[in-house]
Structures are given as structure tokens and as C-alpha cells.
Amino acid sequence: MTPHTQDPEVEGFLALLGATRSPRTVEAYRRDLRALRDYLGKPVAQATLEELERYTAQLRADGLSSATIARRTAAARSFFRHEQLLGARGDNPAAAVALPRRAKTLPKTLSPGEAVRLIDAAAGTQPRALRDQALVELLYGAGLRVSEATGLDKTGVDLDERLVRVIGKGNKERVVPIGRPAVEALRRYLARGRPHLDRRHRPELFLNAKGGPLTRAGAFLILRKLAEKAGLDPLRVHPHLLRHSFATHLLEGGADLRSVQEMLGHADLSTTELYTHVTDRRRRELYYRAHPHARRKSTEDVVVTERTRRALHDHGVGRDLADDEGGTR
Numbered sequence: 001m002t003p004h005t006q007d008p009e010v011e012g013f014l015a016l017l018g019a020t021r022s023p024r025t026v027e028a029y030r031r032d033l034r035a036l037r038d039y040l041g042k043p044v045a046q047a048t049l050e051e052l053e054r055y056t057a058q059l060r061a062d063g064l065s066s067a068t069i070a071r072r073t074a075a076a077r078s079f080f081r082h083e084q085l086l087g088a089r090g091d092n093p094a095a096a097v098a099l100p101r102r103a104k105t106l107p108k109t110l111s112p113g114e115a116v117r118l119i120d121a122a123a124g125t126q127p128r129a130l131r132d133q134a135l136v137e138l139l140y141g142a143g144l145r146v147s148e149a150t151g152l153d154k155t156g157v158d159l160d161e162r163l164v165r166v167i168g169k170g171n172k173e174r175v176v177p178i179g180r181p182a183v184e185a186l187r188r189y190l191a192r193g194r195p196h197l198d199r200r201h202r203p204e205l206f207l208n209a210k211g212g213p214l215t216r217a218g219a220f221l222i223l224r225k226l227a228e229k230a231g232l233d234p235l236r237v238h239p240h241l242l243r244h245s246f247a248t249h250l251l252e253g254g255a256d257l258r259s260v261q262e263m264l265g266h267a268d269l270s271t272t273e274l275y276t277h278v279t280d281r282r283r284r285e286l287y288y289r290a291h292p293h294a295r296r297k298s299t300e301d302v303v304v305t306e307r308t309r310r311a312l313h314d315h316g317v318g319r320d321l322a323d324d325e326g327g328t329r
Helices: 008-017 023-040 049-061 066-086 112-120 127-142 146-150 180-197 216-229 239-252 257-264 269-290 299-314 317-324
Strands: 163-167 173-177
Touching (some): 008 023, 023 049, 049 066, 112 216, 112 239, 127 146, 127 163, 127 216, 127 239, 146 216, 173 257, 239 257, 239 269
Antiparallel strands (some): 163 173
16 A cells, blocks of 8 residues: 555544544544554554564654554554454454553643742733633633633633533533632633624634634643743743643642542543652652751761761760671761
């Protein structure tokens, strides 16, 4: 097969996948399965276990990350599971492919102070400034994914009850509480900001300067500009960083893991548990900074300690101690 030739079995799988997954997810599956088909030089449905293992080995040799290799293998597994359900295959060869170990990376977060600086950077009375305030408060105050925030309709927020109704991954709906600062920012935006932007009578909550729906790319750009204004690294700040910060700060404040899982919309508790490692690390760092016996000795402390040891040795204390410890120091 020539590169990028249509693969009818794969296209049928993707069409069915599109009924339950977002267009971005379907496109990611398409890319991964296309890469496999181009390697095989034949329809993916005809692949054997040996061919898939050689493909995985080639990906490692090409220097692809463990996460990328795992994702491509997962796409193949889903495709062959689909083929099994159709009765087209009796096995799932991708299920037997050994995956490389994936190192769990801890989510990056803002400190509470940095989050405040970012929110303060959005202060202003112009329509777009009011929109930006509401957007940042909602991303940080409710832990929304950027696609969830940009996909919200005006009717998705209940300011009286302080709730936001979100359609998350897999079209699953969840209700997330929001704090007073987010409610106040949304009230100001809806009253004095959005009416000036709504030139096309759109249902979306967040609109761009031309009156159309705010896009994911637009939200990224807004945060980047606010980060620069707040004195933060613009390349470090993105919508998902605020989601990570939301979860971490909740857990640090005493929220239970199950509640945070529900607010984030995680299907698997183990995904939420990653944030507990972040809070554990922060506690350790705080301990090492704050506890007198945990702090690293300063140069002055080391000099004093060495001077004291010599003085004790000169008075015979050090020799007695060394004898008590078996002649070692």
C-alpha cells in the first residue's frame, strides 16, 4: 500500500469511535493507525503479533518516548478489539505486545501566590479584560479542561447556586461548585463584558473579540499574555496548569481524594492520586526548609561544628567517644 492510502477497516472503526469520542481523539487514533499501516505496507487488520512487536522495536530505535509508544499500541489494541467484536478476527495481537515502562511524571502546578498573581493580572474594566478574569477564575476555581471551558454555554453556569455544569470526556456530565470570586467575575463579565462582544447572538459563554466562540488556541494565548504581565514564565503557563493547580491546592487544603476525582471528572482514581504525590513532595520541601534538624547546614554551621569537634578532641572527649564507637568517628 502507498502511504496514506485509505484503509476501509480502520475508517469503519474511526466512524464508530466518532459517536462517543471527540473529533480530536478520533484524529489522534487516525494518525496512530495510519503510522502503523504505513509501516506494515498493508491493511492494519492483517497485522500479526510478530509484525507489531517489530513495529514497537522500531519505534524504540527511532527514539520515540515511552508515552508515544504506549499510545500507539493502545490505538492498535482498540482497533483489534473492534475487529474481534465484528467477528473479523479471533484474536487481538496488540494485546500481547509488551509496553515500555512509563515513568510517572508529577503534574506541574502554580503556587497559591502565583495563581493569585495570574488572576490579578487580568484586572480591568474593558469587555475582553472582564472575559479574561472570568476565564481564569473558572479554569482555576473549577479545574475545567480548556475544551470544557470554551465549550460552555451561558446556561451552563448557575451563579445563584454557584455551580457549573460541564460536559467532559465521553460526553459525561458533571457538576462542579465554584467559589465567590469566580461567581463575581462571571457576573461582571455577563453584565458588562459579554454584551459588547456578542455581535452574533452566540450561545457560548466565552466569546472572542469578533463575537465568535473563544477557541482553545485563544484561551492559551490569553493565559500566555497574562503570565507575562504577572511576571511568570509565559511558556510555563497554560490552561491545564490551572487544572493541576486546582487539584493540588484542594488536596493541600484538606479535600478528600474521591471528591477531587469527581470534580475533575477522572474515570480512574489512580489519575487523581498523582496529585497526592505532588502534595507529599511539597510537604517534604516545607519540612526541610522549616525544621531546625532537617535544614541543610550552612557553611558557618559546618565551620562551628568542626571547630567544636576539634576543641572536644583536644580535651579528650573525642577520643573517648571514638573508643565508645569502636574506634570510628
